[in-house]
Amino acid sequence: QQQVKQSPQSLIVQKGGISIINCAYENTAFDYFPWYQQFPGKGPALLIAIRPDVSEKKEGRFTISFNKSAKQFSLHIMDSQPGDSATYFCAAPSASGTYKYIFGTGTRLKVLA
């Protein structure tokens, strides 16, 4: 079954540091790779997404880096803040259908004040 491998499972970063989360995917039906952020008691919310006609997309402190040949993409959080403490999920389109996404297993980020 198709998988998206996400690492690390958990991450502790000091305030002001850089948080990096990595995902590796298999074949996809199309190219659109979103990252979701989930706070306790809430559903996941879209954080940032990339369509790989570019290798990098930046929105504020959040950057997606994409390596199509390696089938990998990563989320970088610059100047990490305690408010960034959440669970982060990457997702990749399924190879088998237009609307289906395969989600990574999630990374629990804790930013220490």
Place this chain on the structure above:
Amino acid sequence: DVKVTQSSRYLVKRTGEKVFLECVQDMDHENMFWYRQDPGLGLRLIYFSYDVKMKEKGDIPEGYSVSREKKERFSLILESASTNQTSMYLCASSSGREGDQPQHFGDGTRLSIL
């Protein structure tokens, strides 16, 4: 702003009961999804629907069914609840036919089967 509303935040049911989870979205989205979220397993797709009365199985459909009679409403049905269906259930919706649109999630229903 897109709003996806799940009818219950917490639900406790007994083994063998028929359980209904309801989801409503207010943005006229074509696509709706049901996932379950378990620690260490991420989000796994149970069923999705790309139009009224249309449905397709996701990766873990066994023991579940769905209903979409109106565009804004998508129901997940546990035909005969079992303890291994204790989980967080998330509903999502998205627009368009091309797939490259973000999914908008509700806040989930935490279901316990005793």
